[in-house]
Amino acid sequence: MSRIFRTTVSHSILIWGVLLMIVPLWLVFASSTHTNSYIYNEGMQWKIGGEFFENYDRVLNRKGGFTKEITASGIFYNSFIMAFGIASLSVFVSMMAAYSLVYFKTRFSTLFFWLIFITLLVPLELRILPSYQIVSDLNLLNSYAGLILPLSASAIATFFFRQYYRSIPEELLEAAKLDGANSWKFFIDFLVPLSKTMVAAMFIFMFVYGYNQYLWPLIMTTSEKYWTVVMGLKMIYGGNSVDRYTYVILSLIPPVIIIVFLQRLFIQGLFQSK
């Protein structure tokens, strides 16, 4: 009896939790399928309306911005490039740095370790003005490189790779050395294949992180050609127009799809180092 009672309580709490997560976005989605004037006068809607295709087609393909030359599809392309660039570069760079930190012992190892991990204390939000100046001095304002580079040295990703490498038994290196593997061969033939799950998890993590950037693209793209999805919320649509509801839903589809479909890989990688 008490067991059935407890299970019922668990299920009802979970259902409330799920509703808490889903209802707000459902309202935004349902509202995005009505006409502009209806939403303007009536507010958010629970029921789906008849304007789904019209609204989504319009928002994706209509030219907007000050110059009337950009479309939402173009903005999605920019966000994708930015997120993909940050994810691949940071995974690549952190993997190498972690290898250097774990498998080499020389005079500067400790210094390198602190140089990298002290940066956890200084996220981009704290150094946004000077970062802007440096990127501007390097002539990287309004470029993909400028969007990607300052965000692609991730101390967190390096930390995860470092933890993972440290958990690999030492016998592996001993055996590899006996077989005559040098430091390059060991990295490419042993570590890289072993850390596939970790690479996937960190890639997902950094992709979502890059895609969701708001402040950096907001200040460093003065040209509409390089606008990204999340900052576009502030720049393109103001007020209570139905287009903004539609845009909100479109903007969260890519990262949500990635997390939902790759959650197994993501969670496996995140927790295998612990």
Added chain:
Amino acid sequence: MKRVQFSSYFTQYFFIAPQLAIILIFLYLPIVQTFRDAFTIQDAFGFGRYFSGFDNFTFVLSDPNYITALKFTLIFIVVITFFSCSIGLLLAVQANNVIHGKSTYKTLLIWPYAIAPAVVGVTANYFFSERLGILYNFFNGLWGFDWYDNVYDAYIYVFIAASWKQISANFIFFLAGLQNIQKSIIEASIIDCKSSFRRFWTITFPLLMPTTFFLIIINITYSFFDTLGIIDTTTIGAPSGETKTLVYKAYIDGFKGLDLGSAGAQSIIMMLIVLVITVFQFRFIEGKIHYN
């Protein structure tokens, strides 16, 4: 550290060089500039720059608006961490209990992790807009809610938006923490203690402490830095600056006000705050945790 290692300088430097190059250019150079800005004053036309000692710091710290932002940030951190951790933990414990539908619940509770803070802010905006916002009208019916004018109402607005976003992250980590606890410990505790409520607080929760510790750091960093996108899309500091976090204020003063000295000093104060919190946690909290 590993006992068996390589000792080739060249390969070591080669592998660490890309990471170091990026952080030197895009992290350490800006940090050096932040320090330069913080300890100098630029004349109004941007031609001269002279050393000013701690003038910028005394200016910032004697500004009542800064103290307001500091207080708000501390309340904000505590409230968000408390609510998103408790709800995340509650849901994780239930999800760990049930046998049927576990992975469905997991998927349905995980996905908000992927939504950008700014998108959450815009969504919250719909719920709290004056004329038609559902939550605005709901609270307004209860006590005359008006976040445009009332500080505490504005607090409620940003607290709800910012905590909601963080529940999934806490849920993911607590669930993983719960699944890591050895089954034998739980089974042994069932024999010793009948009350599942007491069992949770005396056995499970202490074993979850490493996860909780980690999550407290994650939540502090989130409330401190990542909520900028939420503030900028919800209250923008309304009623009159009371809902600005330190990070948001530094951004507004630096970018909109173009006061480099003040923004630099604010950044350095925040680095110190984050450093103090981190050191404090490692010294006083981590020492009391049992790792299994």
